[in-house]
Amino acid sequence: xxxxxxxxxxxxxxxxAPRGRVLALLGHNGAGKTSLLQVCEGFRKPDxxxxxxxxxxxxxxxxxxxxxxGIMLQSGGVYPWAAAGExxxxxxxxxxxxxxxDMLLDRLGLRKVEKTRFxxxxxxxxxxxxxxxxxxxxxxxxxxxxxxxxxxxEARHTTWQLIEELRSDGVSVLLTTHLLDEAERLxxxxxxxRSGEVAATGTPAELTAAAGIDLLEVRADPGLELAxxxxxxxxxxxxxxxxxxxxxxxxxxxxxxxxxxxxADAHVTAVSSRRRTLEDVYLxxxxxxxxxxxxxx
Amino acid sequence: xxxxxxxxxSTAAMSLSRGRIEVLQFFRDRTAMVFTFLFPAMLLLLxxxxxxxxxxxxxxxxxxxxxxxxLAYGVLTTGFVTMGSGLALDREDGTLKRLHGTPxxxxxxxxxxxxxxxxxxIAEAALIILVGVLVFDMPxxxxxxxxxxxxxxxxxxxxxxxxxxxVSAIVKxxxxxxxxxxxxxxxxxxxxxxxxxxxxxxxxxxITVASLFPVKWMGQGxxxxxxxxxxxxxxxxxxxxxxxxxxxxxxxxxxxLVLCLATFRWSDKDR
Numbered sequence: 001x002x003x004x005x006x007x008x009x010x011x012x013x014x015x016x017a018p019r020g021r022v023l024a025l026l027g028h029n030g031a032g033k034t035s036l037l038q039v040c041e042g043f044r045k046p047d048x049x050x051x052x053x054x055x056x057x058x059x060x061x062x063x064x065x066x067x068x069x070g071i072m073l074q075s076g077g078v079y080p081w082a083a084a085g086e087x088x089x090x091x092x093x094x095x096x097x098x099x100x101x102d103m104l105l106d107r108l109g110l111r112k113v114e115k116t117r118f119x120x121x122x123x124x125x126x127x128x129x130x131x132x133x134x135x136x137x138x139x140x141x142x143x144x145x146x147x148x149x150x151x152x153x154e155a156r157h158t159t160w161q162l163i164e165e166l167r168s169d170g171v172s173v174l175l176t177t178h179l180l181d182e183a184e185r186l187x188x189x190x191x192x193x194r195s196g197e198v199a200a201t202g203t204p205a206e207l208t209a210a211a212g213i214d215l216l217e218v219r220a221d222p223g224l225e226l227a228x229x230x231x232x233x234x235x236x237x238x239x240x241x242x243x244x245x246x247x248x249x250x251x252x253x254x255x256x257x258x259x260x261x262x263x264a265d266a267h268v269t270a271v272s273s274r275r276r277t278l279e280d281v282y283l284x285x286x287x288x289x290x291x292x293x294x295x296x297x
Numbered sequence: 298x299x300x301x302x303x304x305x306x307s308t309a310a311m312s313l314s315r316g317r318i319e320v321l322q323f324f325r326d327r328t329a330m331v332f333t334f335l336f337p338a339m340l341l342l343l344x345x346x347x348x349x350x351x352x353x354x355x356x357x358x359x360x361x362x363x364x365x366x367x368l369a370y371g372v373l374t375t376g377f378v379t380m381g382s383g384l385a386l387d388r389e390d391g392t393l394k395r396l397h398g399t400p401x402x403x404x405x406x407x408x409x410x411x412x413x414x415x416x417x418x419i420a421e422a423a424l425i426i427l428v429g430v431l432v433f434d435m436p437x438x439x440x441x442x443x444x445x446x447x448x449x450x451x452x453x454x455x456x457x458x459x460x461x462x463x464v465s466a467i468v469k470x471x472x473x474x475x476x477x478x479x480x481x482x483x484x485x486x487x488x489x490x491x492x493x494x495x496x497x498x499x500x501x502x503x504i505t506v507a508s509l510f511p512v513k514w515m516g517q518g519x520x521x522x523x524x525x526x527x528x529x530x531x532x533x534x535x536x537x538x539x540x541x542x543x544x545x546x547x548x549x550x551x552x553x554l555v556l557c558l559a560t561f562r563w564s565d566k567d568r
Contacts, residue, residue: 042398043398066399069398073391075391077391077392077393077396079318079322082318082322086321090315094401137399
């Protein structure tokens, strides 16, 4: 549990991040992602509950834990007058067996700004340097707080590639993100947070599959009398002859819908279905109760 | 990229690489350079020119006295103000937090800062001595006085830096650090015989107050190093009191260390 004054930022969160996997923490701004990270990183003492990171207490066993962690903060705390290369080498000097800073500079496309002072770097370059700083100590576990925020498309792909390499080297990664495609592409496990609580956990496949088919589109004769079907499903005629049935549809529901078209003697010429994406799941989970489309009835 | 776990880097090595960045950082920031580094030398030029008269009998000019006293001011500002405001800034802008997320221990962090302050103080002292010698004909002392200079310098830097670290804990915002930290600095300059010499012009109770703080003893010590022995008659006790100087500075050192350890925070709690 984490509290700021009277506000409880994180409560009752219980999660396990297995080794060698990428866990993505999703949630709106203020959902408690950063607070949760801060507790894991030992920056804050939890106001209740226990936290163990690599089997260690992040506050009490801070000194033993830090050499094994790589932490990427959202911003701040880098010497503005020092050059990118100097900063990375400084952080490398804290580690017993650092990665080669030159290799990281090359990999993250920072070679050309190696001698540029931090304050003159672009937002994306600062972000990439911050990632390099988190990785240079050869950590076993990496915390990345919105790692690709402010990066251009190319840098984002490089970062994703690096994270995938980390995983294949057995490094565990815990990242927060607002980008659903990032989570869907990278994460082995996803935790969706809402108001400081865990709203859902699972692999991206589990989370999307649990919701089944989300949308069924049927093309048939225009102007069918939909009232009987509307009693059982969310159905609208989006344009003449185009029918959209929304909501979580399992096999029975699908059969029921198509049986109704058959009973109405309609000529069905096309049927298409769309599975829910992580984004749909995320949106329906993080919306205020009762606001989500189709959840009212 | 393979995973390895093993022994940690020595604190000394980390302190050195931190110190290097700190020094580099300071000298690249021209504002800091001018306002904290060159200021005491500028003040010396100003005071030395305005009050150029010689003291009776002794043949020592006021500007020479200022040159010696200004060393105490230089060490005080670099040690106390640079350390105090630097720490407040590091705490506010997240530097301390980021470093706390690495294997860097607090000792290595502070040692890095200490390397900066020591480098600055030595450079500062060299500059002031240079101005004193070149502009105001201050004679350079003999070897035994330099030995006193060495321990006095070290003890003064240590005391001022530790107190700077301790005071940084009560500085809420880095923006106000300069204002807060300069209050004791300026007040102590006036009552400790740095700006106003001889100190015996002050009411005796004020001299007693000043004697409780380190600045009076630093100024007195540096005057011992650079002025002829006859000038001791102008000191509060009519003597140089080197033993007492060491004692007072030593006690403040310990007080500073205890306060440091008790108050050090890695981040702002109220954020």
